Amino acid sequence: MKSTILTIGDEILIGQILDTNSRYISQALNRLGIVVCERTSIGDSREQILHSLDRALAESDVVIITGGLGPTKDDITKHTLCQYFGSELVYNHEVGEFVRTLLARRGIAFNELNRSQAMVPKCCTVLHNAHGTAPGMWFERDNKVVVSLPGVPFEMEHLMEDSVLPKLKERFTLKAIVHRTMITSGIAESILAETIADWEQSLPDVLHLAYLPAPNIVRLRLSAYEVDGQSVSEMIDEEFKKLYSIIPQAIVGFEGATVEQLVHNALIDRGATLSIAESCTGGAIAAKFTAMAGASVYLQAGVVSYSNSAKSDILGVNSDDIARYGAVSESVAIQMAEGVKRVGKSDYAISTTGIAGPTGGSVEKPVGTVWIGIATPERTFAVLKNCGTDRGQIVARATAYAIKLLYDNL
DSSP, X not given: OEEEEEEEOHHHHTTSSOOHHHHHHHHHHHHHTOEEEEEEEEOSOHHHHHHHHHHHHHHOSEEEEESOOSSSTTOOHHHHHHHHTTOXXXXXXXXXXXXXXXXXXXXXXXXXXXXXXXXXXXXXXEEOOTTSXXXXXXXXXXXXXXXEEOSSHHHHHHHIIIIIHHHHHHHSOOOEEEEEEEEEESSOHHHHHHHTHHHHHTSOTTXXXXXXXXXXXXXEEEEEEEEOHHHHHHHHHHHHHXXXXXXXXXXXXXXXXXXXXXXXXXXXXXXXXEEEEESTTTTHHHHHHHTSTTGGGTEEEEEEOOSHHHHHHTTOOOHHHHHHHOSSSHHHHHHHHHHHHHHHTOSEEEEEEEOOSSSOOOSSSOTTEEEEEEEOSSOEEEEEEEOOSSHHHHHHHHHHHHHHHHHHHO
């Protein structure tokens, strides 16, 4: 069973808003067992909508549309769908009364524009929108389904869960789509692929492997489409078990597992504490931990010592060492880690000092050079990493490397 998602709105095409609707709908359809074969964003154009619908229905059994259902002149989706299905707009009294009541609660007068929200194509099945003024609409033609939903995300989500998904489940006989993701860290994608090549080659034909890299992690996703869900889930479990004997040191966990979550859990379990001193990462490491509930149990202090004077005055880094070796050096990274460990009275500490660019690099220390310091109860050391060439990439990679380095030493 195949589907297409069409998001309508000039605001998407000019980058004024992000299309979060497609992501939500894709996940919902996959859970139901419907394969999403295409996601397309188009403008508020009658010709584009008609052309996209023709193409989508030629390839898909289900088309989900969002956007263009407001009461103003630029919202043309409903009128275009009426034309496409050879129907006419009629007034739906239930929608009209609901809109009138909803607006009254908000202290808004019910005018002709609001009344137009209750005008719907005669041939559609109206889907009640309990959270807004634009109803959803369900069309059928040649055993295929077209659903039109509001572009407002929370309205669309409620309509999907309350009406669309149950109706699709009732309308079609669906098999399962199974996705399972293993998270690995500390091994580059190319090396990982080479290491598990034999395992990948021996995967059952029904399973499809995808590599999804991010800073210092690679997600390995196994997918199977339109299958018996229980048996395939067990098959995937068996395949992932095999990886534990191949790359045991690289496996972080499954699905949404993160290295910072593992560090978080380990520190809480041990009753240990952590402090962080950051220069080039500018607080990004601390933010990873404070985003998790319960970080106050172990996180003692976070210092963004961006200037050399802050490194010396707050963390006690020797100013002569900064002059001799430079702020981006092994010596400074070690002293920053020891300094923040002392200031925070913690068991462990992380430090970063580097060149995030785009300027400031040299032949000896190019942009992307980062020293990461780790202080434990037993020792303090620093590791040199080259984190790329783009400022955002450098910060993200240095943050990921630092957290993984702490994890390895926990």
